[in-house]
Amino acid sequence: MVAEVVSIGTELLLGQIVDTDAAYLAQQLSALGINVYHRATVGDNLQRAASTVRQAVSRADLVILVGGLGPTMDDLTRDVIAEVMDAPLVRDPDIAAHLGRWFAARRATMVETILRQADVPAGATALPNANGTAPGLLLEKNGKIVVALPGPPNELIPLFETSVYPVLRERTAGERQVIRSRVLRIVGSGESLVEEAVKDLMQDANPSVAPYAKTGEVHLRVTARAKTEEEADALTGERVARLKERLGDVVYGEDETTLEAAVVALLAEKKRTVATAESCTGGLLAGRITNVPGSSAVFHTGVVTYANESKVHLLKVPQALIGSVGAVSPEVARAMAERVRDLAGTDFGISITGIAGPGGGTEEKPVGLVYIGFADGGKVTAEKHLFSGLRADIRLRTTQAALNTLRRTLLKAAA
Amino acid sequence: MVAEVVSIGTELLLGQIVDTDAAYLAQQLSALGINVYHRATVGDNLQRAASTVRQAVSRADLVILVGGLGPTMDDLTRDVIAEVMDAPLVRDPDIAAHLGRWFAARRATMVETILRQADVPAGATALPNANGTAPGLLLEKNGKIVVALPGPPNELIPLFETSVYPVLRERTAGERQVIRSRVLRIVGSGESLVEEAVKDLMQDANPSVAPYAKTGEVHLRVTARAKTEEEADALTGERVARLKERLGDVVYGEDETTLEAAVVALLAEKKRTVATAESCTGGLLAGRITNVPGSSAVFHTGVVTYANESKVHLLKVPQALIGSVGAVSPEVARAMAERVRDLAGTDFGISITGIAGPGGGTEEKPVGLVYIGFADGGKVTAEKHLFSGLRADIRLRTTQAALNTLRRTLLKAAA
Numbered sequence: 089m090v091a092e093v094v095s096i097g098t099e100l101l102l103g104q105i106v107d108t109d110a111a112y113l114a115q116q117l118s119a120l121g122i123n124v125y126h127r128a129t130v131g132d133n134l135q136r137a138a139s140t141v142r143q144a145v146s147r148a149d150l151v152i153l154v155g156g157l158g159p160t161m162d163d164l165t166r167d168v169i170a171e172v173m174d175a176p177l178v179r180d181p182d183i184a185a186h187l188g189r190w191f192a193a194r195r196a197t198m199v200e201t202i203l204r205q206a207d208v209p210a211g212a213t214a215l216p217n218a219n220g221t222a223p224g225l226l227l228e229k230n231g232k233i234v235v236a237l238p239g240p241p242n243e244l245i246p247l248f249e250t251s252v253y254p255v256l257r258e259r260t261a262g263e264r265q266v267i268r269s270r271v272l273r274i275v276g277s278g279e280s281l282v283e284e285a286v287k288d289l290m291q292d293a294n295p296s297v298a299p300y301a302k303t304g305e306v307h308l309r310v311t312a313r314a315k316t317e318e319e320a321d322a323l324t325g326e327r328v329a330r331l332k333e334r335l336g337d338v339v340y341g342e343d344e345t346t347l348e349a350a351v352v353a354l355l356a357e358k359k360r361t362v363a364t365a366e367s368c369t370g371g372l373l374a375g376r377i378t379n380v381p382g383s384s385a386v387f388h389t390g391v392v393t394y395a396n397e398s399k400v401h402l403l404k405v406p407q408a409l410i411g412s413v414g415a416v417s418p419e420v421a422r423a424m425a426e427r428v429r430d431l432a433g434t435d436f437g438i439s440i441t442g443i444a445g446p447g448g449g450t451e452e453k454p455v456g457l458v459y460i461g462f463a464d465g466g467k468v469t470a471e472k473h474l475f476s477g478l479r480a481d482i483r484l485r486t487t488q489a490a491l492n493t494l495r496r497t498l499l500k501a502a503a
Numbered sequence: 504m505v506a507e508v509v510s511i512g513t514e515l516l517l518g519q520i521v522d523t524d525a526a527y528l529a530q531q532l533s534a535l536g537i538n539v540y541h542r543a544t545v546g547d548n549l550q551r552a553a554s555t556v557r558q559a560v561s562r563a564d565l566v567i568l569v570g571g572l573g574p575t576m577d578d579l580t581r582d583v584i585a586e587v588m589d590a591p592l593v594r595d596p597d598i599a600a601h602l603g604r605w606f607a608a609r610r611a612t613m614v615e616t617i618l619r620q621a622d623v624p625a626g627a628t629a630l631p632n633a634n635g636t637a638p639g640l641l642l643e644k645n646g647k648i649v650v651a652l653p654g655p656p657n658e659l660i661p662l663f664e665t666s667v668y669p670v671l672r673e674r675t676a677g678e679r680q681v682i683r684s685r686v687l688r689i690v691g692s693g694e695s696l697v698e699e700a701v702k703d704l705m706q707d708a709n710p711s712v713a714p715y716a717k718t719g720e721v722h723l724r725v726t727a728r729a730k731t732e733e734e735a736d737a738l739t740g741e742r743v744a745r746l747k748e749r750l751g752d753v754v755y756g757e758d759e760t761t762l763e764a765a766v767v768a769l770l771a772e773k774k775r776t777v778a779t780a781e782s783c784t785g786g787l788l789a790g791r792i793t794n795v796p797g798s799s800a801v802f803h804t805g806v807v808t809y810a811n812e813s814k815v816h817l818l819k820v821p822q823a824l825i826g827s828v829g830a831v832s833p834e835v836a837r838a839m840a841e842r843v844r845d846l847a848g849t850d851f852g853i854s855i856t857g858i859a860g861p862g863g864g865t866e867e868k869p870v871g872l873v874y875i876g877f878a879d880g881g882k883v884t885a886e887k888h889l890f891s892g893l894r895a896d897i898r899l900r901t902t903q904a905a906l907n908t909l910r911r912t913l914l915k916a917a918a
Contacts, residue, residue: 219896375786402846
């Protein structure tokens with residue numbers, strides 16, 4: 089099967105948003121063994137969009153349209169499908185009723201144009217959208233499949249997984265050449281170092297191994313093609329095992345596992361709890377930990393002591409200590425970690441104090457200087473980092489380093 | 504002038520990387536007043552790439568090719584230009600010598616295929632690349648301009664700015680039509696309601712007004728085309744003023760101003776301070792506030808009381824209250840807001856307690872139920888929300904609502 093993805097939206101052509109949906113869909117289609125030879129983007133213009141979609145339908149078996157399903161007059165995807173597939177729009181009373189209930193439940197006013205989202209090309213199936221008002225669409229006609237999905241990723245991804253993937257999986261069962269990928273996620277080692285360590289394992293075309301640098305971590309993508317999922321999985325499995333053996337514990341997880349999820353899982357496994365005291369990251373570390381479902385078993389308290397007075401008042405860090413060595417110092421980092429652990433009654437306390445910029449740096453304590461304090465029983469330590477990048481990068485890299493400190497301690501801890 | 508951007512690379516069609524170059528180039532072209540109606544992506548296949556580029560050359564004056572300029576056999580962009588523009592490749596001795604020096608300086612081995620990067624289509628100019636080995640290319644022939652740029656953004660962006668932008672600026676000077684945009688950022692009103700309120704102001708083609716729904720906010724992009732920046736700015740300025748008058752204070756800011764930046768600016772202007780107490784958002788609200796440079800003047804303390812015991816222990820919320828009405832309740836939200844304000848000694852206290860999911864919901868208290876508590880002098884209130892979406896959406900929408908509550912209070916406050 090050959091597929092083509094067409095993104096519809098002037099905002100994409102103006103560069104106002106980055107098209108992450110296209111990459112997501114490409115990965116999904118690739119995993120199904122569906123070939124994608126072209127991708128196109130076109131603006132909110134009926135004639136040009138119809139012409140682009142007509143070309144896609146002429147050279148692909150499956151065309152996925154992204155965006156343009158909202159309620160406004162700019163949202164043309166329904167009209168494009170109607171025109172290209174010769175399938176006039178029909179208002180679906182069930183969807184209209186559902187939209188009415190959706191707005192009523194939120195005590196919001198439903199304007200008339202909202203009902204445009206209940207218009208369905210003749211013969212198409214509406215695909216329910218759990219996270220928005222615009223349903224997706226699936227039309228099979230003249231040997232072609234046309235799918236339309238809403239643009240926001242939090243709507244597109246669940247909708248694709250629930251309603252489109254199962255259909256495509258069934259349709260490709262006979263001819264399938266499977267492409268399977270696994271991603272190793274690495275923290276605490278740079279891209280060049282990782283590549284140097286595993287260079288000889290990156291030479292083959294199948295399975296292929298490709299490195300990607302992310303902020304504060306490196307990903308290695310291992311991809312294999314085969315006739316069956318089992319064969320492809322055997323190829324990736326063998327390579328992943330060798331990479332892991334070579335790289336050791338800088339590999340913190342696989343695929344979609346985030347560093348915070350890996351740390352929360354380790355805390356749960358080792359039956360430990362942690363409390364956080366943050367200065368320059370201002371709550372982001374706690375925010376990342378609590379973004380993991382189930383984190384309440386291992387995390388219950390954090391403090392954001394953004395000002396010196398707050399460190400003194402809430403954490404009882406001695407004023408004299410801050411006065412003598414400064415808030416951004418190993419001594420204050422250690423005091424914060426110890427005090428938040430005692431305050432919360434947890435096993436570990438972790439603290440962050442640093443200068444995220446853009447202002448506030450000096451020659452002695454430049455922007456990017458961060459101390460991470462860590463209290464573990466009687467052992468209270470502080471590590472020094474000097475991060476580069478913009479404020480947001482420095483804050484993200486700092487939370488990466490703090491989570492990695494916690495992770496490395498947990499790897500060594502008894503259950 | 505009409506331009507089309509073609510990205511060449513199988514890794515894009517497989518979704519292994521997100522195409523951020525396309526968004527960057529789109530912004531640059533738009534700022535030059537160059538129209539972009541189509542964008543295409545094609546894999547590393549000579550026939551398909553040539554056919555895609557031929558179509559682009561047929562309908563645009565300027566075609567920018569991205570990627571495929573490296574040294575490997577997969578890097579086909581030079582061959583594609585040679586074929587489509589009938590401009591056979593000629594090895595450039597200066598580039599070859601430069602490549603030799605580049606490798607010698609790095610004590611690296613230069614394999615023969617590296618020299619492919621010294622091949623230039625007849626009549627084309629090589630554009631020096633300060634951050635990599637592959638030069639860019641610029642070919643003018645038969646009234647068309649074809650530009651080829653390397654894919655890595657750290658090579659593409661400086662190369663475009665140094666060698667391509669000046670040429671395009673000069674070429675568009677005569678016919679220049681400047682495109683200028685402003686974005687109004689709106690919180691607390693849905694996309695359809697906004698559109699309903701300003702429908703009559705959205706009818707014109709110049710300036711155009713387009714709505715975009717984001718998680719927890721709506722953006723209206725006002726775009727004008729004119730001969731000069733001044734004329735374009737006058738057109739957008741008039742429309743922005745009318746939209747703001749119509750919409751009132753749901754407009755929180757413009758262009759790149761985030762909601763947290765608007766709130767921090769208002770706090771500073773009105774000389775007020777705020778403290779946060781977060782349960783289900785786990786530090787994200789504090790994290791957003793402290794992401795604003797200079798926020799330390801208005802925010803110094805936050806607590807993350809993720810568990811009931813932490814609400815009791817750290818905030819002294821009565822255990823009996825939680826026992827009788829539950830932690831997710833207006834009563835507990837109010838107590839948290841009041842207590843964190845008193846603990847921190849700030850003007851305002853704002854609290855969040857809710858159920859972010861995916862687990863933990865009941866029929867009576869479903870996933871998405873959130874109470875935001877707000878303490879302002881003797882007035883302590885709680886507002887109820889029911890958000891939909893995934894865990895991360897609910898958490899983000901919750902912080903939007905909390906920031907908006909704070910903002911609305913500040914708008915009414917005396918300086």
